[in-house]
Amino acid sequence: MNFELLNKSADTVQANSQGGGESSWIMHHILDSRELDLSPFGIIHLPEIHLFGMDISITKHVVFMWLAALILIIVFLKTARTYKKSLVPKGFSNLFEIVVIFVRDEIAKPTIGSGYEKFLPYLLSVFFFILTCNLLGLVPYGSTATSNIAVTATLATISFLFIQIGGMMKNGILGYFKGLVPHGVPLWLLPIMAVVEILGLFTKPFALAVRLFANMTAGHIVILALIGLIFILHTYFVAPVSVSFALFIYLLELLVALIQAYIFTMLSSLFIGMALHQEH
Amino acid sequence: MFITKLFALIALVTEGKAVGSPLDINPGVIFWTTITFLFLFFILKKFAWKPILNSLEIREKFIKNSLEAAEKAKEEAQKLISENKLNLSKAEQEAQKIINEGRENAEKLRHQILEESKQQAKKLISDAQAEIERKNQEAFIKLKEQVAEIAVNAAEKIIRENLDREKQSKIVQKYLKDLPKN
Structure with a gap:
C-alpha cells in the first residue's frame, strides 16, 4: 500500500517538475530562489555563502530587501539634507515629510502616548521598509520580500523585542511581568491567567508575521492565477477578462501594500503602548 | 524498486527544481x-529620523510661537484701537462743552451789553429832559x-405923564402879585 502511494506521488512530482504542472510556475514567482530571473535578458545566479555551517546564501528576497534599504537610505538622507538648508522643505521632501508626520501623529502619538519619541525611529523604519518591500513586489521583475514568512517573522520578532524591552524599561522587569496579569483576578485563577497572558505575548508577533506574509502572498497568487487562466484554458477569449481582473487586483495590491505597512506599524505601536502603559 | 522510487522522490524534492x-x-x-533591517534602522535613525524629526519639532514650535505672538x-x-476711540469721544465731548460754554458766554455778554446800552440811552434821555425842563x-x-x-x-x-410914580408902582406890583404864578 505504501509502495503504491509513493509510486503515485513520485510520478506527480516528476510530472510537475517536467513542466506538465499548471501551477508550479505560480509558485516559482512567489517563492524565494537563488537566482534573479530577468528573462529574456538572462538569469543572474546569486552567490552561495556558508558561515559556521549555516547556509546564508543570498536569495532573490534578500536582494530586494537590500534594494529597498538602499532606496530608503538614499531618499531619506536626501530628505534630511534639505532640512539643513531651510525648515520648509520643497518638492519630494514634502511628500516624505507628510508620511513621516502621519506615522508620528496618527500612529505613534495616539497609540503609545507619552514617551513615544523613543520608539518613533523604529516605527518609521519598519513602516517605510515594509512599504518599500511591498511596492517593489509590484514592479516588473520585482519580488516581494515581505511574502517570505522568514522575513515577516524576523520583523515581527524585532517588534516583539521592542515591545518587551520597552515595557521592561518603563515598568521594571518584575513590574512588567506583574502588570501583565490584570488587577482583581482571584488568586486561584492566577496560574491560568499568567499562562494565558504569556501566551498572548507571543501570539501578537505571530499574528503580525502571518498577516503580512499572507496578504502579500495572496494578491500575487490571485494575479498570477488570473493571467494563468489564459494558458490553462488555451484560449485568447478569456484574456480581456483575465487582464482586467488582474489589473483590478493589481490596484488592490497597491492599496494592500500601503495598508499592510500601516497595519504592521500601527499594531506594533499599539502593543508597545500597551506594554508601556499597563494600567489600561 | 521501492528504494529507488524513494530516492528518486527525495532527489526531485531536494533538487531545487521541485516546488517548495x-x-x-x-x-x-x-x-x-x-x-539588513538593523543596519537600515541604525543608519536611518542617526542620519535621517533625528534631523528630520528635530527640524519638524523646531518648525512646529516656531509656527506655534509665531501664531501666539500674532494673537497677542x-x-x-484691539486694545489700542478701543483706547483711541475712547480718547477721541472724550475729546469730542470736551470740544462740544467748550463750544457750548463759549456760546453761552457770548449770549450773556450780548444781553449784558444790550441792557447796559438801553439803560444808558434811558439815562441820556432823562438827563436831556431834565436839562430841557431846567432851561x-x-x-x-x-x-x-x-x-x-x-x-x-x-x-x-405912563404915570410920569399922569400920576405919581410911587403910586403907580404899587398898583402894578399889586397887579403882578395877583397874576397867576406861571
Whole structure:
C-alpha cells in the first residue's frame, strides 16, 4: 500500500517538475530562489555563502530587501539634507515629510502616548521598509520580500523585542511581568491567567508575521492565477477578462501594500503602548 | 524498486527544481533580514529620523510661537484701537462743552451789553429832559422878569405923564402879585 502511494506521488512530482504542472510556475514567482530571473535578458545566479555551517546564501528576497534599504537610505538622507538648508522643505521632501508626520501623529502619538519619541525611529523604519518591500513586489521583475514568512517573522520578532524591552524599561522587569496579569483576578485563577497572558505575548508577533506574509502572498497568487487562466484554458477569449481582473487586483495590491505597512506599524505601536502603559 | 522510487522522490524534492512551500523558513533569509533591517534602522535613525524629526519639532514650535505672538499683537492692537476711540469721544465731548460754554458766554455778554446800552440811552434821555425842563424854567423866569421890567418901564412912562410914580408902582406890583404864578 505504501509502495503504491509513493509510486503515485513520485510520478506527480516528476510530472510537475517536467513542466506538465499548471501551477508550479505560480509558485516559482512567489517563492524565494537563488537566482534573479530577468528573462529574456538572462538569469543572474546569486552567490552561495556558508558561515559556521549555516547556509546564508543570498536569495532573490534578500536582494530586494537590500534594494529597498538602499532606496530608503538614499531618499531619506536626501530628505534630511534639505532640512539643513531651510525648515520648509520643497518638492519630494514634502511628500516624505507628510508620511513621516502621519506615522508620528496618527500612529505613534495616539497609540503609545507619552514617551513615544523613543520608539518613533523604529516605527518609521519598519513602516517605510515594509512599504518599500511591498511596492517593489509590484514592479516588473520585482519580488516581494515581505511574502517570505522568514522575513515577516524576523520583523515581527524585532517588534516583539521592542515591545518587551520597552515595557521592561518603563515598568521594571518584575513590574512588567506583574502588570501583565490584570488587577482583581482571584488568586486561584492566577496560574491560568499568567499562562494565558504569556501566551498572548507571543501570539501578537505571530499574528503580525502571518498577516503580512499572507496578504502579500495572496494578491500575487490571485494575479498570477488570473493571467494563468489564459494558458490553462488555451484560449485568447478569456484574456480581456483575465487582464482586467488582474489589473483590478493589481490596484488592490497597491492599496494592500500601503495598508499592510500601516497595519504592521500601527499594531506594533499599539502593543508597545500597551506594554508601556499597563494600567489600561 | 521501492528504494529507488524513494530516492528518486527525495532527489526531485531536494533538487531545487521541485516546488517548495511558501511556509518554508530559510534560516539564511532570517539572518539577512536581521542584518539588513538593523543596519537600515541604525543608519536611518542617526542620519535621517533625528534631523528630520528635530527640524519638524523646531518648525512646529516656531509656527506655534509665531501664531501666539500674532494673537497677542492683535489683542494689543484691539486694545489700542478701543483706547483711541475712547480718547477721541472724550475729546469730542470736551470740544462740544467748550463750544457750548463759549456760546453761552457770548449770549450773556450780548444781553449784558444790550441792557447796559438801553439803560444808558434811558439815562441820556432823562438827563436831556431834565436839562430841557431846567432851561425852560430859567427862560420863563427871565421872561417874567423882563416882562415885569418892561411893564414897569411902560407904567412909569405912563404915570410920569399922569400920576405919581410911587403910586403907580404899587398898583402894578399889586397887579403882578395877583397874576397867576406861571
